[in-house]
Amino acid sequence: MEGGDHLAHERKKAQFDVEAMKIVWAGSRHAFEVSDRISKLVASDPAFRKDNRPMLSRKELFKNTLRKAAYAWKRIIELRLSEEEASKLRFYVDEPAFTDLHWGMFLPAIKGQGTEEQQQKWLPLAYKMQIIGCYAQTELGHGSNSSKWWPGGLGKISTHAVVYARLITDGQDHGVHGFIVQLRSLDDHSPLPGITVGDIGMKFGNGAYNTMDNGVLRFDHVRIPRDQMLMKVSQVSREGKYSQSNVPRQLVYGTMVFVRQTIVADASCALSRAVCIATRYSAVRRQFGSQNGGPETQVIDYKTQQSRLFPLLASAYAFRFVGEWLKWLYTDVTQRLQANDFSTLPEAHACTAGLKSLTTAATADGIEECRKLCGGHGYLCSSGLPELFAVYVPACTYEGDNTVLLLQVARFLVKTLSQLGSGKQPVGTTAYMGQVEHLMQCHCNVQKAEDWLKPAVILEAFEARSARMSVACAKNLSKFTNPEEGFAELSGDLVEAAIAHCQLIIVSKFIEKLQQDIPGKGVKQQLGVLCNIYALFLLHKHQGDFLSTGCITPKQAYLANEQLRALYSQARPNAIALVDAFNYTDHYLGSILGCYDGNVYPKLYEAAWKDPLNDSVVPDGYREYIWPMLKQQLRTARL
Numbered sequence: 290m291e292g293g294d295h296l297a298h299e300r301k302k303a304q305f306d307v308e309a310m311k312i313v314w315a316g317s318r319h320a321f322e323v324s325d326r327i328s329k330l331v332a333s334d335p336a337f338r339k340d341n342r343p344m345l346s347r348k349e350l351f352k353n354t355l356r357k358a359a360y361a362w363k364r365i366i367e368l369r370l371s372e373e374e375a376s377k378l379r380f381y382v383d384e385p386a387f388t389d390l391h392w393g394m395f396l397p398a399i400k401g402q403g404t405e406e407q408q409q410k411w412l413p414l415a416y417k418m419q420i421i422g423c424y425a426q427t428e429l430g431h432g433s434n435s436s437k438w439w440p441g442g443l444g445k446i447s448t449h450a451v452v453y454a455r456l457i458t459d460g461q462d463h464g465v466h467g468f469i470v471q472l473r474s475l476d477d478h479s480p481l482p483g484i485t486v487g488d489i490g491m492k493f494g495n496g497a498y499n500t501m502d503n504g505v506l507r508f509d510h511v512r513i514p515r516d517q518m519l520m521k522v523s524q525v526s527r528e529g530k531y532s533q534s535n536v537p538r539q540l541v542y543g544t545m546v547f548v549r550q551t552i553v554a555d556a557s558c559a560l561s562r563a564v565c566i567a568t569r570y571s572a573v574r575r576q577f578g579s580q581n582g583g584p585e586t587q588v589i590d591y592k593t594q595q596s597r598l599f600p601l602l603a604s605a606y607a608f609r610f611v612g613e614w615l616k617w618l619y620t621d622v623t624q625r626l627q628a629n630d631f632s633t634l635p636e637a638h639a640c641t642a643g644l645k646s647l648t649t650a651a652t653a654d655g656i657e658e659c660r661k662l663c664g665g666h667g668y669l670c671s672s673g674l675p676e677l678f679a680v681y682v683p684a685c686t687y688e689g690d691n692t693v694l695l696l697q698v699a700r701f702l703v704k705t706l707s708q709l710g711s712g713k714q715p716v717g718t719t720a721y722m723g724q725v726e727h728l729m730q731c732h733c734n735v736q737k738a739e740d741w742l743k744p745a746v747i748l749e750a751f752e753a754r755s756a757r758m759s760v761a762c763a764k765n766l767s768k769f770t771n772p773e774e775g776f777a778e779l780s781g782d783l784v785e786a787a788i789a790h791c792q793l794i795i796v797s798k799f800i801e802k803l804q805q806d807i808p809g810k811g812v813k814q815q816l817g818v819l820c821n822i823y824a825l826f827l828l829h830k831h832q833g834d835f836l837s838t839g840c841i842t843p844k845q846a847y848l849a850n851e852q853l854r855a856l857y858s859q860a861r862p863n864a865i866a867l868v869d870a871f872n873y874t875d876h877y878l879g880s881i882l883g884c885y886d887g888n889v890y891p892k893l894y895e896a897a898w899k900d901p902l903n904d905s906v907v908p909d910g911y912r913e914y915i916w917p918m919l920k921q922q923l924r925t926a927r928l
């Protein structure tokens with residue numbers, strides 16, 4: 290069966306308008322059109338080829354990335370792309386590069402922490418890429434006095450960095466501040482005097498994140514002009530006097546709030562990509578289960594396959610919508626900060642940190658699950674999944690280790706609870722804590738499986754679980770005379786409470802999305818199915834929490850699982866259309882298993898022959914090593 294659309298019969302089963310769903314996924318018709326146009330532009334340009342990445346040596350790979358970055362920049366200028374279009378171009382080129390840190394962290398750090406004057410001086414240079422910057426925060430060892438280690442773009446390319454270091458004036462330590470430091474000559478790219486800089490070495494996986502020059506940096510008596518300290522939050526005068534503006538010190542960490550928000554949006558992209566591959570392949574693949582000599586069963590029809598795949602499909606949509614909301618929250622907090630209203634910064638920090646942690650962890654695990662869902666072929670580089678996994682997993686570590694971030698959320702929750710006593714009403718994502726008395730004693734009234742489809746029932750169960758877990762932590766903490774000792778001792782429980790709170794946010798934002806007007810035949814209904822799958826899957830997975838806190842009974846847990854199975858059956862006919870709605874090109878997916886037409890086997894066969902090992906029938910090394918061995922054995926056998 291060659292050519293044609295091998296998934297056409299699956300596409301016909303869809304019970305909703307796929308084109309309308311594409312717009313919901315993209316966020317708006319405009320966003321869809323931009324994304325669609327740019328994805329095709331990238332896919333049709335051979336300069337953006339990426340299928341050879343796993344085969345290249347580090348040096349070839351890196352040079353190739355530099356070529357692509359320069360070419361991409363040239364196209365951006367030639368085509369006069371807007372910032373939105375350029376971001377989409379970067380997204381579809383699908384290759385981590387120094388440009389990410391330049392645009393994603395160096396520029397935002399100057400915008401967020403630089404004075405007007407500093408912004409006027411540095412931003413135009415950075416926008417035109419006349420300087421290239423990175424973000425140097427992490428150290429090789431602990432403290433802020435050894436060597437910088439890890440910053441992307443630092444190793445080989447950046448001319449400048451925003452370096453985070455302790456500010457000491459008159460012997461007094463004022464804590465960590467950001468400084469713009471020139472690292473390399475703008476003429477011959479050599480490091481400036483006193484600066485040692487280089488790449489930290491090969492990272493996990495072939496291709497993958499090795500396109501990035503993560504670097505090491507040491508300073509030896511390097512002087513920088515005073516006005517290169519980022520001075521929005523605090524200043525040093527010509528006379529060396531330190532002063533602080535009337536803004537919270539935490540603004541120094543503002544770049545992280547911005548980037549974590551983008552990482553949540555990226556999680557939905559990486560997960561949806563893996564899910565698209567696994568779903569299409571699961572519909573193509575037939576294995577066992579033939580009845581009366583008919584065709585074997587498509588593996589997507591096995592309930593076990595569905596119970597592993599569909600929660601990931603639902604998670605991809607859930608992360609998409611929570612990412613959209615987080616972008617709104619970030620825009621809101623930025624506007625408030627500009628008007629000197631800092632009241633929502635702690636919540637924005639807790640939400641970005643917690644959701645970054647949850648979505649990246651689930652996405653990393655989800656990509657690996659998708660590899661397993663594709664059986665043996667998932668392990669081939671041509672499935673696209675090994676490289677996707679290798680490039681994605683550091684998201685659990687960078688921009689803050691996921692556990693460390695959950696501890697930040699836990700601190701925020703404990704603080705919110707402790708302020709209830711003083712009459713301060715929690716708002717935003719912690720508003721439910723205002724009903725803590727009700728949530729501590731409410732009973733779930735689910736009596737039959739379908740009762741679990743009611744949004745109010747789901748929300749109350751998640752709110753009660755989260756509130757009860759946080760309150761239990763707060764009670765246990767109060768038994769310690771030293772709060773920090775208590776926090777350290779109970780950190781495992783605190784992390785679980787933070788997870789419960791963040792899961793509630795994701796579920797509630799999905800439910801809120803469904804309350805909006807969503808056009809398109811059957812679109813809202815399908816999203817409703819996915820929302821319920823997401824919530825009930827979490828409830829099933831964490832039923833220990835729900836049962837031990839007394840939020841639901843064992844019978845209700847059983848009914849939730851029964852409802853979940855029914856939802857999988859509802860999702861099944863729509864599965865292919867739901868991944869088509871991501872509108873990914875075959876170039877972006879980079880996967881034979883996930884190709885749009887489902888013509889997997891001939892393509893796998895063809896790709897195998899393109900492997901360099903198959904360039905010759907007899908491989909290099911055979912004559913040198915194997916042939917003499919065989920000869921030796923023959924001689925021995927004859928003896």
Ligand SMILES: CCCCCCCCCCCCCCCCCCCCCCCCCC(=O)SCCNC(=O)CCNC(=O)[C@H](O)C(C)(C)COP(=O)(O)OP(=O)(O)OC[C@H]1O[C@@H](n2cnc3c(N)ncnc32)[C@H](O)[C@@H]1OP(=O)(O)O
Nearest residue numbers: 358361376379384386388392393539542545638687688689
């Ligand atoms: C080839 C193609 C080319 C195409 C070309 C196209 C060209 C054109 C294309 C154009 C397109 C552009 C594309 C762009 C792509 C972008 C992609 C981006 C990629 C990014 C990749 C990411 C890379 C990764 C980068 C990194 O990895 S960068 C390093 C990040 N490092 C961390 O993340 C450390 C974690 N640790 C903490 O975050 C700790 O928090 C710590 C802050 C240390 C403090 O720690 P400590 O001093 O101990 O203080 P605490 O006690 O913790 O906090 C004390 C008090 O402050 C509070 N508070 C702590 N935080 C914060 C905070 N944020 N905000 C607010 N408050 C905070 C806390 O609530 C507490 O409040 P209170 O309770 O007092 O009220």
Ligand SMILES: Cc1cc2nc3c(=O)[nH]c(=O)nc-3n(C[C@H](O)[C@H](O)[C@H](O)COP(=O)(O)OP(=O)(O)OC[C@H]3O[C@@H](n4cnc5c(N)ncnc54)[C@H](O)[C@@H]3O)c2cc1C
Nearest residue numbers: 390424425426427439440441683686687688689690692693
């Ligand atoms: C691919 C990649 C790109 C990166 N890019 C950049 C960049 O551009 N710029 C930059 O500055 N940095 C960058 N980083 C560094 C990154 O931000 C750090 O690795 C990350 O913040 C984690 O810090 P760490 O490595 O010091 O881990 P550690 O803090 O040493 O964590 C090690 C372990 O200790 C645990 N742990 C640590 N502290 C606590 C605590 N308080 N309580 C409980 N457990 C704890 C963690 O959970 C973890 O299990 C990058 C890292 C990677 C992998």
